Amino acid sequence: MNTLPQQLANGLLLGSMYGLIAIGYTMVYGIVQLINFAHGEIFMTGAFGALTVYFYILPGGTSMWAAVPLMLVGGGIVAILVAVGAERFAYRPLRQAPRLAPLITAIGLSLALQEVVRNFYPGADKARAFPSLDTTHDLGSVTIKDADIFLIVAAAVCMSALAWFVRKSRTGRAMQATAQDPDTAQLMGIDTNRIIVVAFAIGGFFAAVAAVSYGLKYGNIDYRMGFLMGLKAFTAAVLGGIGNIYGAMLGGLVLGIAETMAATYINNIPGMQQLGGQSWANVWAFCLLILVLLLRPQGLLGERVADRA
Amino acid sequence: MRQRSLVILTSVLTTGALTLTACGSRDNGKSGDSGSGNTLTIGVDAPLSGENSTTGLGIQYGVQIAVDDANKNNWVPGVKFKVNALDDKAQPATGQSNATSLVGDDKTIGAVGPLNSGVAQSMQQVFTSANMVEISPSNTNPELTQGKNWQTSKKRPFKTYFRTATTDALQGGFAATYAYNGLKKKKAFVVDDKQTYGAGLAKIFNASFSKLGGKIAGTDHVNTGDKDFSSLVTRIKKSGADILYYGGQYDESSLITKQLKDAGVKIPLFGGDGMFASTYIETAGKASEGDLATSVGVPADTLPAAKQFIQTYKSKGYKGDYAAYGAYAYDAATAIIKAVKAAVDANGGKLPSDIKNGLRAKVVDGVQKANFEGITGKVSFDQYGDTQNKQLTVYQVENGKWKAVKTGTFNG
Numbered sequence: 016m017n018t019l020p021q022q023l024a025n026g027l028l029l030g031s032m033y034g035l036i037a038i039g040y041t042m043v044y045g046i047v048q049l050i051n052f053a054h055g056e057i058f059m060t061g062a063f064g065a066l067t068v069y070f071y072i073l074p075g076g077t078s079m080w081a082a083v084p085l086m087l088v089g090g091g092i093v094a095i096l097v098a099v100g101a102e103r104f105a106y107r108p109l110r111q112a113p114r115l116a117p118l119i120t121a122i123g124l125s126l127a128l129q130e131v132v133r134n135f136y137p138g139a140d141k142a143r144a145f146p147s148l149d150t151t152h153d154l155g156s157v158t159i160k161d162a163d164i165f166l167i168v169a170a171a172v173c174m175s176a177l178a179w180f181v182r183k184s185r186t187g188r189a190m191q192a193t194a195q196d197p198d199t200a201q202l203m204g205i206d207t208n209r210i211i212v213v214a215f216a217i218g219g220f221f222a223a224v225a226a227v228s229y230g231l232k233y234g235n236i237d238y239r240m241g242f243l244m245g246l247k248a249f250t251a252a253v254l255g256g257i258g259n260i261y262g263a264m265l266g267g268l269v270l271g272i273a274e275t276m277a278a279t280y281i282n283n284i285p286g287m288q289q290l291g292g293q294s295w296a297n298v299w300a301f302c303l304l305i306l307v308l309l310l311r312p313q314g315l316l317g318e319r320v321a322d323r324a
Numbered sequence: 325m326r327q328r329s330l331v332i333l334t335s336v337l338t339t340g341a342l343t344l345t346a347c348g349s350r351d352n353g354k355s356g357d358s359g360s361g362n363t364l365t366i367g368v369d370a371p372l373s374g375e376n377s378t379t380g381l382g383i384q385y386g387v388q389i390a391v392d393d394a395n396k397n398n399w400v401p402g403v404k405f406k407v408n409a410l411d412d413k414a415q416p417a418t419g420q421s422n423a424t425s426l427v428g429d430d431k432t433i434g435a436v437g438p439l440n441s442g443v444a445q446s447m448q449q450v451f452t453s454a455n456m457v458e459i460s461p462s463n464t465n466p467e468l469t470q471g472k473n474w475q476t477s478k479k480r481p482f483k484t485y486f487r488t489a490t491t492d493a494l495q496g497g498f499a500a501t502y503a504y505n506g507l508k509k510k511k512a513f514v515v516d517d518k519q520t521y522g523a524g525l526a527k528i529f530n531a532s533f534s535k536l537g538g539k540i541a542g543t544d545h546v547n548t549g550d551k552d553f554s555s556l557v558t559r560i561k562k563s564g565a566d567i568l569y570y571g572g573q574y575d576e577s578s579l580i581t582k583q584l585k586d587a588g589v590k591i592p593l594f595g596g597d598g599m600f601a602s603t604y605i606e607t608a609g610k611a612s613e614g615d616l617a618t619s620v621g622v623p624a625d626t627l628p629a630a631k632q633f634i635q636t637y638k639s640k641g642y643k644g645d646y647a648a649y650g651a652y653a654y655d656a657a658t659a660i661i662k663a664v665k666a667a668v669d670a671n672g673g674k675l676p677s678d679i680k681n682g683l684r685a686k687v688v689d690g691v692q693k694a695n696f697e698g699i700t701g702k703v704s705f706d707q708y709g710d711t712q713n714k715q716l717t718v719y720q721v722e723n724g725k726w727k728a729v730k731t732g733t734f735n736g
Binding site: 018021022025026028029133140141142144147149151153158160229233234235239240243244274275278279292293294296297 | 373374375377378515518544545546547549550551552553554555556558559561562575578579582583586587588603606607608609
């Protein structure tokens with residue numbers, strides 16, 4: 016059995032999820048030069064928002080066709096509220112402060128959000144079951160399930176919509192302008208505060224889409240799920256060129272595929288048995304990041320400054 | 325200018341943190357001293373929040389019930405006991421600081437815990453230096469009692485450490501025997517989480533399974549906290565294994581079994597007691613059906629002597645899961661209480677006045693000599709501090725519940 020197609024599919028799926036979350040890092044960084052380390056937790060609250068819709072609002076036995084869109088809406092609302100609330104109450108007061116201050120605020124906010132969910136969401140101190148879409152399909156030698164299809168479609172739709180929005184819409188062009196030069200943009204009559212809120216909201220919504228896909232795919236969520244996913248997505252954003260939305264998606268895919276390939280094939284290389292396998296996937300992913308940063312410090316797509324937003 | 329303000333900020337924070345810690349330890353000391361002069365504390369260290377907390381809480385309340393029984397029945401005349409339960413969050417560093425605070429308290433006579441073998445390693449030295457007894461109801465790593473080279477030359481590293489659980493050396497072998505002879509599986513894929521417990525278990529399973537004539541289709545390791553195992557699952561699928569053995573906790577194994585079965589690989593996952601908890605079935609859902617786990621001891625529900633214990637546990641509405649270690653925690657606490665009684669009797673019915681330097685050492689001796697019928701069976705320890713009651717059970721998930729499919733004693 017040739018496992019390469021299956022492993023590529025695995026990497027692509029994982030990478031799409033990284034990419035969706037990475038959008039939030041990269042957009043916020045592009046506009047306010049802030050690394051929002053609480054973004055992983057925004058992803059996590061999105062998952063719990065979707066879970067709330069499924070378990071506490073919808074009647075039992077709702078078909079998944081109806082439930083998934085509503086979960087997306089619920090998770091989206093929660094994630095956007097958290098993201099925008101964080102911007103309004105935690106980051107905006109520090110806009111003029113030295114850069115270290117918002118960074119530390121972000122780390123503190125990340126811990127605070129984790130603890131709030133752990134302490135106040137029922138049963139959240141351990142993994143909570145999430146409705147999953149488990150029907151599998153065999154396409155040649157590749158087995159994928161419904162949740163995987165949802166993830167791929169959602170990622171593609173979201174990315175195209177975002178690309179269109181940033182290029183064509185008035186707000187999107189205002190975002191590009193703000194990213195290039197906030198002061199001049201403001202002088203030209205752009206309400207930069209509103210643009211920053213929009214950037215946080217889009218990041219939050221994308222995180223919620225990723226969170227719903229995560230729940231549908233893995234079948235359970237917990238209050239710590241945002242930490243590692245956030246770290247990986249941040250890596251993906253840096254890998255692709257932070258500030259660049261296409262870079263975030265590409266970085267996600269490269270990272271996902273690199274991890275999967277490393278986990279599978281490195282230990283087949285003679286003399287490398289000890290350095291392969293699942294447990295070394297992260298090591299190789301970060302090695303790749305270091306390598307890219309050494310050769311291309313601006314990231315894979317970092318030079319397209321005009322498109323960053 | 326900015327640098328100076330940073331320095332000031334850092335020093336203010338550090339001073340603040342130090343003051344807070346100081347306050348914390350003083351408060352702890354006070355709470356230990358309060359109460360009448362003849363109240364002794366039994367410490368509990370287990371993960372009470374976060375991962376593993378289901379089983380951790382079972383330990384805490386197991387000890388609580390033993391202490392309540394001792395107080396109610398006046399087992400040690402004139403001496404009352406209370407429980408001081410500390411949360412180690414399954415982290416070695418937290419366990420060590422908990423151990424330090426327990427030995428620092430004048431009224432604490434012994435401790436039950438921890439849940440995790442990795443945490444135990446960081447605590448043993450602290451307890452031994454303070455000559456305080458520590459009994460774990462669940463640690464299964466052989467090194468803890470028999471030393472690093474336990475396979476070739478056994479040597480007890482810490483004389484105050486005991487356990488009421490049997491070791492992985494038996495658990496891994498018991499599982500391999502059941503997989504090969506009972507389930508007729510011939511090709512195993514072995515995965516572990518690189519932790520002391522998981523890696524030890526997987527290594528022993530691997531060796532025993534090969535010795536019986538089984539084939540190892542492949543091995544791999546995962547990181548705790550990983551969520552996506554798709555590439556591992558694809559490798560297992562390719563290897564053609566007919567059983568997956570996993571050394572580790574349910575946090576990862578429940579995800580692995582789900583992703584494995586979603587990928588169309590319908591082979592059972594077999595693990596150790598680290599995944600023997602209802603949470604495993606709750607998080608893995610239908611995918612857990614048919615999966616197996618060994619656990620030390622026999623199920624609390626099947627022990628005739630534990631009926632009263634289970635009734636109390638349920639009627640008090642305690643959280644957590646008593647099935648795995650609750651009864652062993654009860655017996656561990658009872659062993660400490662009985663050792664106190666022996667020391668009090670030897671002292672003419674009076675509690676020795678110097679607890680830190682007198683009574684603690686006597687309790688260690690008392691536990692070493694323990695020999696009584698507990699609710700899990702006979703409680704006694706060999707020269708390494710291991711229980712002589714080497715019961716094991718294989719459980720299988722059937723209709724969403726763990727069901728005992730084979731119990732027995734196993735001596736390697």
